[in-house]
Amino acid sequence: xxxxxxxxxxxKRYGSLTALQDMSFTVAPGEIxxxxxxxxxxxxxxxxxxxxxxxxxxxQVRLGERPIDLDLRRRIGYMPEERGLYPKMKVGKQLSFLxxxxxxxxxxxxxxxxxxxxxxxxxxxxxxxxxxxxxxNQQRVQLAAALVHNPDVLVLDEPFSGLDPVAVDVMSxxxxxxxxxxxxxxxxxxxxxxxxxxxxxxxxxxxxxxxALGTVDDLRSTGExxxxxGAPAAPSGWADHLPGVQGSVQRGALTTVSLTPGTDEQAILxxxxxxxxxxxxxxxxPDLTELxxxxxxx
Numbered sequence: 001x002x003x004x005x006x007x008x009x010x011x012k013r014y015g016s017l018t019a020l021q022d023m024s025f026t027v028a029p030g031e032i033x034x035x036x037x038x039x040x041x042x043x044x045x046x047x048x049x050x051x052x053x054x055x056x057x058x059x060q061v062r063l064g065e066r067p068i069d070l071d072l073r074r075r076i077g078y079m080p081e082e083r084g085l086y087p088k089m090k091v092g093k094q095l096s097f098l099x100x101x102x103x104x105x106x107x108x109x110x111x112x113x114x115x116x117x118x119x120x121x122x123x124x125x126x127x128x129x130x131x132x133x134x135x136x137n138q139q140r141v142q143l144a145a146a147l148v149h150n151p152d153v154l155v156l157d158e159p160f161s162g163l164d165p166v167a168v169d170v171m172s173x174x175x176x177x178x179x180x181x182x183x184x185x186x187x188x189x190x191x192x193x194x195x196x197x198x199x200x201x202x203x204x205x206x207x208x209x210x211x212a213l214g215t216v217d218d219l220r221s222t223g224e225x226x227x228x229x230g231a232p233a234a235p236s237g238w239a240d241h242l243p244g245v246q247g248s249v250q251r252g253a254l255t256t257v258s259l260t261p262g263t264d265e266q267a268i269l270x271x272x273x274x275x276x277x278x279x280x281x282x283x284x285x286p287d288l289t290e291l292x293x294x295x296x297x298x
Contacts, residue, residue: 002029002182003064005153010049010059012042012208019045020208023059027153027184032175034199035188036288038296042208043188044081047157051078063153074102077151081158081188083142087131091122091141094130095148102149109148116144120170135162143171147178154178156187160194172198196288204295211295220285225259227268228284233276242271256284 010023020042027033035043048054050061052073061068068076086094092113099109117123120140125133130141139162146154154175160168175198179185189195195202196216204212204219212219224246231238232253239248239255244263249256257268272278286294 002152003066003184004028005050005184005186006060006062006064007046007050008060008062010046010056010061012045012049012054012056018208020049020056023205023208023210025203025210025213027186029182029184030179031184031200032179032198033184033186034195034202035186035205036190036192036195036202036292037188037205041205043205044157045208046205047078047155047186047188050155051076074149075152077146077149077154077156079142079146079154079156079159081161083138085130085138085142085145088129090127090129091133092117092126095141095144098145099148102151104149112148112150113144116147119174120144121167136164136167139163140167140170143174147174152183154183154185154187156185158189159187160189160191168194192289192292193287202288204292206296212291216288217285219291220288224286225261225263226284226286227257227259227265228280228282229255229257229268229272229278230280231255231272231275231278234272235275238275239268239271242268254280 005027007023007025010020012020023042023046037043045054049056050068052068063072066072095113095116096106096109099112100106104112117126120143122137122140122144125137130138133141143159146156159171163171175185175187199216201213201215202219203210230253234255236250237248239245239257244260246258246260248258269278269281
């Protein structure tokens with residue numbers, strides 16, 4: 001089953017506090033969608049409504065044209081931010097139990113457990129109690145619990161939290177692998193460099209409202225216009241008083257110049273050449289971390 005995950009105008013209030021206001025986005029089959037925002041912005045609330053853990057005051061979540069009901073929820077792989085594992089239950093038995101809750105037979109569940117504990121590098125801990133594992137290995141078990149029933153949708157809340165770089169690479173490969181199989185993947189993370197590297201599209205949420213939505217390249221193109229100019233002989237502040245320059249930051253031989261729309265870039269180049277040789281001259285886009293700060297502060 002391959003269908004888009006559609007979040008359609010979700011609103012959720014707690015008394016006078018509006019946690020979500022008309023939250024809408026779509027995650028296409030085979031797409032990795034990054035959901036980012038400050039703590040308390042509404043990311044986890046949205047994910048819990050998708051799973052049916054919380055009810056929305058208005059709006060709807062659908063898989064394709066079908067509203068998500070109990071049967072469809074069994075086809076979703078969910079990884080909560082707070083670990084939802086039984087601490088005194090052995091890893092293998094726990095994963096098999098969870099797979100059977102999602103409708104797999106005992107034999108199917110055990111086969112899937114074997115596959116995922118090996119894939120995620122925790123096979124040697126399969127007979128250990130969860131509370132005897134490191135936090136990173138508990139996170140791997142939590143991901144296995146989201147994957148063990150071969151879900152049609154993946155919803156992961158802070159899946160990279162507490163992982164070492166090797167485990168981050170393993171988990172990244174798993175998400176790309178599931179997306180390549182046509183699974184819609186949504187995950188939240190504060191590790192914006194990772195979001196920028198992995199995601200096809202990104203949604204930035206602040207105070208329960210979607211403030212920016214699009215591909216990483218599109219979002220980065222909406223920021224201020226900047227030029228990176230390599231001018232080794234240029235004095236400090238050489239560009240600050242040029243027409244259209246909003247400011248500049250100089251790091252050694254490289255100066256990043258912020259421009260107002262419509263500024264003549266060739267005039268900036270001519271001014272740089274007047275100071276000596278120019279070794280680099282190119283448009284510079286803000287990374288996702290800078291863009292996030294701009295959106296949140298706005």
